[in-house]
Amino acid sequence: MKILIVHNILWAHYKATVFSELNRIAPHYKGQVHVLQIARSEQSRALMGKPEQLPDQYSYELLFDTFIEQISTSAKTRALVQRMRAYRPDVLLLTGYYDPAQIVLMLLAKLSGIRVIIQTESSPVDQVRSGLKEWVKRRIVALADGFFCFGSPQADYLLQLGVRPDRILVKNNAVVDNAHLRNTYNRSLPSRSVNQETLGIKPLNFIYVGRLATEKNLPMLIDSFAQARRQQPAATEWGLLLLGDGPQKAVLQDQIDRLGLQSSVKILPTQPWYRVPETLALADVLVLPSLSEPWGLVVNEAMACGLPVVVSNRCGCAADLVQNGQNGFTFDPLRPDELTSHLHTFMANQVNRVAMGLRSEQIIARFDPPTVGKEMMEGFVKVART
Numbered sequence: 040m041k042i043l044i045v046h047n048i049l050w051a052h053y054k055a056t057v058f059s060e061l062n063r064i065a066p067h068y069k070g071q072v073h074v075l076q077i078a079r080s081e082q083s084r085a086l087m088g089k090p091e092q093l094p095d096q097y098s099y100e101l102l103f104d105t106f107i108e109q110i111s112t113s114a115k116t117r118a119l120v121q122r123m124r125a126y127r128p129d130v131l132l133l134t135g136y137y138d139p140a141q142i143v144l145m146l147l148a149k150l151s152g153i154r155v156i157i158q159t160e161s162s163p164v165d166q167v168r169s170g171l172k173e174w175v176k177r178r179i180v181a182l183a184d185g186f187f188c189f190g191s192p193q194a195d196y197l198l199q200l201g202v203r204p205d206r207i208l209v210k211n212n213a214v215v216d217n218a219h220l221r222n223t224y225n226r227s228l229p230s231r232s233v234n235q236e237t238l239g240i241k242p243l244n245f246i247y248v249g250r251l252a253t254e255k256n257l258p259m260l261i262d263s264f265a266q267a268r269r270q271q272p273a274a275t276e277w278g279l280l281l282l283g284d285g286p287q288k289a290v291l292q293d294q295i296d297r298l299g300l301q302s303s304v305k306i307l308p309t310q311p312w313y314r315v316p317e318t319l320a321l322a323d324v325l326v327l328p329s330l331s332e333p334w335g336l337v338v339n340e341a342m343a344c345g346l347p348v349v350v351s352n353r354c355g356c357a358a359d360l361v362q363n364g365q366n367g368f369t370f371d372p373l374r375p376d377e378l379t380s381h382l383h384t385f386m387a388n389q390v391n392r393v394a395m396g397l398r399s400e401q402i403i404a405r406f407d408p409p410t411v412g413k414e415m416m417e418g419f420v421k422v423a424r425t
Contacts, residue, residue: 040070040423043128045119045141049076049101052312053336056216060412062097068416074099075122077115078107115140120147129423130154132187135161136179149182154422156185158212160333162192162355177201184422187415189213189334190359208418209411213334213356217343217407220316224344227320235321240305241278245349245382246322248315248337251285251306256328256351256372258287258294263328263375265298267382274386277303282318284309319344323392324385329354330372342366342403347395349381360406364390366398 042065046054061072076099102118103110119140123131131148133141136157145155157180177200180186186202187209188194194210227234235242245264249255264279281291281304288306295304307318315337319325325341325348332354341348342360348367350357357369368384370377384390 040068040130040419041126041128042070042072042130042132042419043123043126044072044074044132045144046074046076046134047138048078048080048107049099053215055096056408057212057214057412057415058099059096060408061415064412064416068420070416070419072097073126073128075119076101077119078103078105078110080106082106082108112139116143119144123148123153128153130156130419132156132158132419134158136176136183142179145179145182154184154425155182156187156208156418156422157183158187159193159197160189160213160355162196162333173200184425185418187212187418189355192355192358208421209414211359211406212411212415213336213339214406214408214411215336215339215343217339217403219313220340220343221345223313224316224320227317231320238305238307238321239302240280240321241303242276244278244280244322245324245326245385246280246282246319246341247326247328248282248318248340249327251281251283251287251291253287254329254331255287256330257281257291259372259375259378260326260328261291261294261298261300261304263378263382264304265300266375266379267386268303270379270383271386277386279304280318280322281306282310282315283307315340316344319346322346324349324367326378326382327351327354328370328372328378332356339403339406342399345396345400347385347390347392347399349378360402362398362402366395366402 058074065072074097079101123144131153133145133155148155180197180200180202185206185208186197188207189212191210194207197207247257247260251257292306295301310318319341325338325346327335327338327350329351330353335354335356338348338350338356338360348361350361350367350369351372352369353372361367361369363369368381370381
């Protein structure tokens, strides 16, 4: 069984973890895996560094050593079709149904008798939907033989689009390298206090990790933190860390200065993915306040490190990963008072952070590469045999 995977960008290190696991177990299923990486990265991630890959862990080919926005649809289509014809797979895995080049590839694959699986991150709430777009999606997904979903909201959305339940092969495809993240986090903990003092940050911290962009709703996070501080004036040991870079950085720094939060709220330089746990080790609670987020893999990362999480209900991961009151809280990103209340709950020591962190570890255990890799490979086998 020959499996060909089409993926958008080499930068996505978390997908490399899954691809490596598939490559490792493929021989046990008499299979082989090859990945076509369309582009090196995307322009929105230009500030986040070069892709960090271990290419010997799985077979892949980089089609265009540039940003994906700079590649024309016709060029992508030609390259993908040429590689598929040369490789002659039994099963084709596509990373979505929004790229015209991949839709053309899917149509040609179907005409050639190649089974097609679509991996989807879309949920009903991650962006505004229109009748015409939904009609087109229904027609596209009807052609697929199976689906790998990031989580249950994505699976539910496919059902709304008319997909048969038996074609949803994997419901927990959103994974990170849990073991690597936890090991890095554990190695960093002994120097936590020293590093906090060096960086001039508080002993206890909320943390946001990601791009500093409008859709991440960070001005509300800063305002909510300031309001929670006013409600709990004795909680001077709490701070807020923003780890990342992006177009809103200057605006956010101006807001911090205007509110007089320079000693409590710090913007830290972006880091490569494998060093993020070092900064998570300086913090106590992850906050992801996004107005729109297909999933939010940073929540996986924080939970793998044993942190409680406070997550916007617009994030695709919220339904699967956050159990209110057990490992954290969800909130409406349009209701600042809800976020303020949750931050205050931690500041006032009204919850057991250690117990919440342990629950995070338990929940994220089923979102790990070996478990998901096995489910994916069994999905490939299932569609190949139909």
